[in-house]
Every structure is written in C-alpha cells, then in structure tokens.
Amino acid sequence: MLLIIDIGNSRVKTAVFQGDRLLRITALAPGDRSSVQTIAEAHRFDAIAIGSVASPDPQLVVALKALAPVLEIAGNTPSPVVSAYGTPLTLGADRLANAVAAAGFFTGKAVMAIDAGTCITYDVVDPTGTYRGGAISPGMRMRAQSMHDFSARLPLVESDGPMPDHFGTSTLESLRSGVLHGLHGEIAGFMEAFRNRHPEGAVVFTGGDGLRLARAMKSGIFAHPFLTLEGYRRILVHHHPDLVGF
Numbered sequence: 001m002l003l004i005i006d007i008g009n010s011r012v013k014t015a016v017f018q019g020d021r022l023l024r025i026t027a028l029a030p031g032d033r034s035s036v037q038t039i040a041e042a043h044r045f046d047a048i049a050i051g052s053v054a055s056p057d058p059q060l061v062v063a064l065k066a067l068a069p070v071l072e073i074a075g076n077t078p079s080p081v082v083s084a085y086g087t088p089l090t091l092g093a094d095r096l097a098n099a100v101a102a103a104g105f106f107t108g109k110a111v112m113a114i115d116a117g118t119c120i121t122y123d124v125v126d127p128t129g130t131y132r133g134g135a136i137s138p139g140m141r142m143r144a145q146s147m148h149d150f151s152a153r154l155p156l157v158e159s160d161g162p163m164p165d166h167f168g169t170s171t172l173e174s175l176r177s178g179v180l181h182g183l184h185g186e187i188a189g190f191m192e193a194f195r196n197r198h199p200e201g202a203v204v205f206t207g208g209d210g211l212r213l214a215r216a217m218k219s220g221i222f223a224h225p226f227l228t229l230e231g232y233r234r235i236l237v238h239h240h241p242d243l244v245g246f
Contacts, residue, residue, distance in 0.1 A: 080235070
C-alpha cells in the first residue's frame, strides 16, 4: 500500500495505491494537515511520497514518518529518467513527476507532458529516457486574471464554456477569445516544435484544464488526469526496490 501526496498551489491531492492500482483520490484544501494525517492513519502504508510546489510543511512530514518511510520528492530527486536539466534544484517536483509518468507510458519513445493548471508546463523526455526540460507559461485563469488586475477597465472573464469565435463582438467575448485561442495557439506551437524534433513522439495532457484542452486540439492525443500522482508513485517505487511486485 502506497500513499502519494501532491501539494499544489490551489489544493492538496492524496492518492492511495495498491501496487500500481489506484484505489482512491481525495482533494483537500491547502494546509489541511489534519485530513492528510487521517488518510495516512487509515491504512498501514508500506511507503509514502510527498511532492510539493507550495511551502514545505515540516510538521506533516514528521507526523507521516511515524507511520511509514517517507520520500520527499524534489526536482533533483533520482528517478527512472535521466535528467539533463541545467538547474535541477529549481525544477518543480510536479514537472519531474509528469516527465517520469509520461516516459513510463511510452517507453522508448519521445514524449511531451503538458500540465494545464495554474501554469502551463511543457516537459519533454527523449527516446533514450532523458529528460530534456521544457517551458512554463501562464495558465488559463492566470491569463484572464492578469488582464483584469493590470488594466483599469477590463473585466475579469470566465473561461468556461465552448470555444468562442476568434473575433468577439463585445469586450467579454474578445477577452475570452484572447485567453482561449491564445492558449490554444501556444499549445499548438509547442506541439509542432516537439514533433519537428520527434515526428513519432507522443503528447500527454494532464491538469485541471488538461482534458478540455486535449479535446480542443483534436489530434488524438492522450490525456491522463492523474499523471502527476502516477509520476510520484513511480519515483517512490524507484527508491524502494524492496517493494516486490510494485
């Protein structure tokens, strides 16, 4: 039994795995340490992994270590992929996890993981299993929020709903078009650049907006809603070869 804890900017997710089989996922509010501990105490876990892009919580780690071995995953943590990243100490744990999971699904093939959350991250693994880095840009809601925050009169626009026409006939429609078509065009550009280098490469979407964007691309690409959690699981197992059968 494995417990994976993903501490993000907007929420905390816990995943219970039995081997490689996902049993349960729970989404919690940021800082909800008591609920995480309750979940950790509900089973006898063989190992626990924590990946965080938010502020560390040393008290939570201490509490979990009393229950099972804990691996705190960072961007420079040894993993199933070889890292060619120039500044591994600054690499987000979630980006490493996405790269590991994507590479695991497409062994021997180049793959790009696109995580559409608070920010959009692009992470590439080449056919040799080497992580080659990627890119970071503002996410869907961050784009809308920034136009509202850094202008005097532009309203905050919601990005939900169907894809709008490229040329809006109102300010709200124009803002939605800029957010959604701008993001769509950016992703298409990164996919083109990736496939110019790796014509047979695969693309995997994840994150809160990942499925919606994958559908919008209309190119038969793969979407995995729990890619980051799966990556953390694979890194944890990489550090615990004693967990036979995992």
